[in-house]
Amino acid sequence: MKERKERDLRKYARGTQTRLAFGALLLFVIGDVLIWWLYGWSAARSALLCTSFGFLVMFLITAWLWFLRWFASRTRGD
Numbered sequence: 394m395k396e397r398k399e400r401d402l403r404k405y406a407r408g409t410q411t412r413l414a415f416g417a418l419l420l421f422v423i424g425d426v427l428i429w430w431l432y433g434w435s436a437a438r439s440a441l442l443c444t445s446f447g448f449l450v451m452f453l454i455t456a457w458l459w460f461l462r463w464f465a466s467r468t469r470g471d
Contacts, residue, residue: 421448 421444429437 417448 425437425441425444428440
């Protein structure tokens with residue numbers, strides 16, 4: 394019988410998160426360039442402002458969840 398290889402799920406999750414972050418950044422840049430090309434600089438500035446606030450909210454949520462994980466592991470004694 395063939396032996397089954399064990400999967401490293403943490404490595405898989407890290408890779409997936411990296412690809413998602415890269416894809417979001419790519420969409421952010423390409424989307425803003427397309428808006429600038431089609432509608433002009435003032436629309437691109439507005440789009441940049443709105444998406445920047447969206448990224449700020451995502452960053453704050455991620456930082457909060459990281460802090461909660463850190464706090465929980467610290468109180469457990471890990």
